[in-house]
Amino acid sequence: MVVNFSSPTCFAESTIASPDMFLIYALFLSLAFISVIAIRKTSMSKARIGLIYLHLAFLFMPLAFLSTNTACGLMCSSCHNNMPLLFLYSLPIAVLGAAFFGFVGIPAFYAMSSKRIKTRWINDFVKKHSELMSIKVRDVRLLNKASPVAFSFRSLRSGIFLSVGMFDVLNKKEIEAVLLHELAHIKRMSSVGKVSQKLMLFSPFYKIASFGHSREEEIADEFAIQAQGTSMHIKNARKKFDAF
């Protein structure tokens, strides 16, 4: 990239609002729509995750394009108003932006709005089972919420999140069943798929994508049943979750 800071006038010559550029933005939106149709027709979870990120990248492409072109213009770089170069720089920015939001932004948001659970039996239980499953769980965190809620993230800081309401309405065995269910999710990296699906909420095409009840939930339940030797606790926990 050739950067020439001596000429400040090049930014004024921008063509980002030209009819040609609007055609390109329309093309990106069409690609975003096509990728949603592909998401709808794909059942394989890994392929689906890839398509979701591609869809979001296409969707945010006009924004990435505009900001990249503005940055190029400010630096009087050769990429300013240069379509192939702009595309080359914008695509990784859009993909990285979407991935950063999903893997770092969302877990960090929940980590900030929760506090670490210091209850010994919970931490011992998670430590014991995560070691048996050869996974790393950084901590179990508490959400200030009255409804029973539990979820987990497999990211830079894998963690399990439980709400205060869980402790209010679930007994110890039921909480253990929920913890085993979440550990299974972390082991299988289900959160990557789940977060990707949640990210789709930012898309205007969300309703077309049609996300059904994931098989991942059933697999995580089966793991908890196998580990506890009974389906009673996870079933009771589910009933209490549904009552709210």
Add this chain to the structure above:
Amino acid sequence: MQKIKFGKKSGVLSPLENDIMRVLWKSGDMRVREVQKKLGKNVPLTSVAVLLDRLHCKKIVSRKVSTGQGGNHYIYSPSLTQENFQKSIVEETVDKLIDAFGPAAVSYFDERFRTKKR
């Protein structure tokens, strides 16, 4: 005639909410399980938790998180004494009626007070 909108608090409590409030006014700070036990009926724990959360949203009860050996729980307590709660409902209702009906409501209340005094 304009529709009168009563506040969240003055919306009449459901029979079960009323029972929960009676328990809290009588016994003070309590966990969900303790409230359920004191109710002495076959009320599901989840229903008690849902209603306590609803009362918290209406600011009728306050709560804080307590950490114990069993984990983390909410401790619920009434925001107002029973007397002050009743007073606040009457106040809010009377204010709304005066706002809606103006002098007609005032003269009616005046009449009612005079009849009662006699």
